[in-house]
Amino acid sequence: MHPSKSGRIGLYLYGVLILAFLYLPLVAIGFASVSTARYLSFPIRQYTTQWYAQALESDTVSDLLWISLQVATIVTIVSMVLGFFGALAFARYQWRFRRLYQKLILLPIFFPQSVLGLALLMWFNAIGITPTWHTAIIAHLVWIAPIATLIIAIRAYSFDPALEEAARDMGCSTWQTLREVTIPLLMPGVVSAGLFSFLLSWGNFPLSLFTTGADLTLPEWLYAKMVSGYSPLVPTVGMLSVAASIVLVALALTVPLLINRFTRKSSD
Amino acid sequence: MNIAAPVRLPDGKADLSNFSDTSRLTHMNVNAPPILRVVDLKKTFDSFTALDSVNLTVADGEFLAIVGPSGSGKTTLIRLLVGMEEQTSGEIWLRDRRIDDVPANRRPTCMVFQSLALFPHRTVGQNIEFPLKIRGVDPAARRARALELLDLVRLPQHYYDKRIQQCSGGERQRVALARALAFDPEILFFDEPLSALDFRLRKMLEKELKDLHQRTGKTFIYITHSLEEAMVMSDRIAIMRSGRFEQLGPAEEIYAKPKSRFVAEFMGEVNLFRANGNGKSVSFEHVTVDPVAAAKSGLKPGFQGYMMARPESVRLLKPGEGADVTAKGLVESEYLLGSRVQYLVQLDSGYKATVELSRENRVTWEPGLKMGIGFDLDRTHLIQEA
Numbered sequence: 001m002h003p004s005k006s007g008r009i010g011l012y013l014y015g016v017l018i019l020a021f022l023y024l025p026l027v028a029i030g031f032a033s034v035s036t037a038r039y040l041s042f043p044i045r046q047y048t049t050q051w052y053a054q055a056l057e058s059d060t061v062s063d064l065l066w067i068s069l070q071v072a073t074i075v076t077i078v079s080m081v082l083g084f085f086g087a088l089a090f091a092r093y094q095w096r097f098r099r100l101y102q103k104l105i106l107l108p109i110f111f112p113q114s115v116l117g118l119a120l121l122m123w124f125n126a127i128g129i130t131p132t133w134h135t136a137i138i139a140h141l142v143w144i145a146p147i148a149t150l151i152i153a154i155r156a157y158s159f160d161p162a163l164e165e166a167a168r169d170m171g172c173s174t175w176q177t178l179r180e181v182t183i184p185l186l187m188p189g190v191v192s193a194g195l196f197s198f199l200l201s202w203g204n205f206p207l208s209l210f211t212t213g214a215d216l217t218l219p220e221w222l223y224a225k226m227v228s229g230y231s232p233l234v235p236t237v238g239m240l241s242v243a244a245s246i247v248l249v250a251l252a253l254t255v256p257l258l259i260n261r262f263t264r265k266s267s268d
Numbered sequence: 269m270n271i272a273a274p275v276r277l278p279d280g281k282a283d284l285s286n287f288s289d290t291s292r293l294t295h296m297n298v299n300a301p302p303i304l305r306v307v308d309l310k311k312t313f314d315s316f317t318a319l320d321s322v323n324l325t326v327a328d329g330e331f332l333a334i335v336g337p338s339g340s341g342k343t344t345l346i347r348l349l350v351g352m353e354e355q356t357s358g359e360i361w362l363r364d365r366r367i368d369d370v371p372a373n374r375r376p377t378c379m380v381f382q383s384l385a386l387f388p389h390r391t392v393g394q395n396i397e398f399p400l401k402i403r404g405v406d407p408a409a410r411r412a413r414a415l416e417l418l419d420l421v422r423l424p425q426h427y428y429d430k431r432i433q434q435c436s437g438g439e440r441q442r443v444a445l446a447r448a449l450a451f452d453p454e455i456l457f458f459d460e461p462l463s464a465l466d467f468r469l470r471k472m473l474e475k476e477l478k479d480l481h482q483r484t485g486k487t488f489i490y491i492t493h494s495l496e497e498a499m500v501m502s503d504r505i506a507i508m509r510s511g512r513f514e515q516l517g518p519a520e521e522i523y524a525k526p527k528s529r530f531v532a533e534f535m536g537e538v539n540l541f542r543a544n545g546n547g548k549s550v551s552f553e554h555v556t557v558d559p560v561a562a563a564k565s566g567l568k569p570g571f572q573g574y575m576m577a578r579p580e581s582v583r584l585l586k587p588g589e590g591a592d593v594t595a596k597g598l599v600e601s602e603y604l605l606g607s608r609v610q611y612l613v614q615l616d617s618g619y620k621a622t623v624e625l626s627r628e629n630r631v632t633w634e635p636g637l638k639m640g641i642g643f644d645l646d647r648t649h650l651i652q653e654a
Binding site: 160162163165166167168169170171172173176180181184185 | 378388
């Protein structure tokens, strides 16, 4: 279908407005991070990269990045593994209470995160665990692993179960079927689930706030700094965090292609 | 073993170089022990009986078609035979080995799925090589065999590197077939693989499949709901109905001598006339039967059942013409079928009879044409059924 000329202009305008709405705040942060002024005001009188230099040298910032990275990485790996097997259990096997279990698993996603965070903190206290960034991993998983499962399950539901049966029929053991058919076919789902898991954990504030104890993740520190003691380091670290996310997305998009090319060459 | 089908010799032009086992050249060895024997096979799902005591013997090299309406149990049967489902009771024997407790991945059988189940993440070549890869065959040998098989299923060699998504429906059929042949199964099963294709392509592939069966000498067991498909390809046809074999035999026998009304009606268009014998004589509904001819044909006076006449056995009677069996009627409509013409005749009793003539015998038809039908008793078949 081809829209009329006025319709087309309308659509373009709509698209541009959406993009502006999404990206203008980010652009503003970008400007703030390169301004010498303490508070952002236009026009910017003098540009500087001093905040970036300061951020990269700062031990606090590197500690923050390191903790956030550890939490997000572990959450990602665990979510991918749990999500993979969970999705298979839902899509491939018939068992009692399957549907009920499927719904119960997804329930934490609908909890307000701050309530969930508080509940988890009380739970950790009750069983005598001192909250650190380790407990934050568990808190993140409660919220993120179901999402990862959901993403992989969509993929698992969409592929023909006859593919696995055919593999078995042609002599594959359970493990060979998994390796030759199931894993390669679910891989796109697993990669997107991993990507989502990482980004959701990396940017999570409400769960971390309650469950990291004395440790600080990046979003927590940014919030604390904005509430008291704002400096242009806040937009700078924010921009660094965005940059890290972009690098990750780029990696996630290119690595499978590279792996694909590599394995195809080696099998030739 | 009673296999009435002739032992055919393979097409002289066929390329047999890929098959070293020349003992299989004769199409079917009727005297050899059967390749598959199924004894009292039963399968129930909760309270539903999907398969009710099936017995079957298949000769080495045979092409058996299992035909039935959906829900008749044919898919359940094939899934039990390849090991994807476990039977409730009964035995499956492959030659002299009992295989019903052997898991699917260790049975020397292979199936072409209805969805074909080609791996979308692998190329055509990788798909065909798959069973060999699992068996640990080295890449060079695998590739050589895959190229041979591409030849056998009439796909060009450069298809080896094509993606499955780039292949048409007919090409995918061939790839699936090549993959199954790469497995080199004792018995090759087919679960309606042609059902999704258009008519012309289906007709072509039916013939190719039959040809391939003769060239490879493998045992094929093919399930379908299309009788035509079964008739074109197979040596024997098994008609399934509610989890049982209603009749099993060569296509010709099932067509001409069905054992039940169900089979008669399933095997294409048919005229059936109810017959009630009282011990002294037999009365037929809708038609008049000449008593002299009836006596000569050896019709038993106690017969209960149906007299069957296929449309091609029935004529339209011109005034003065006679036959063993006759009825007056009104020719309601005419259908041209190409080389043949079909007429729907409403008999005076209300029964609608189908008559099929060759084109040379076509009558000048107009609405309201009054013409009787007639056929001879030696062209009929009697079905005993209460």
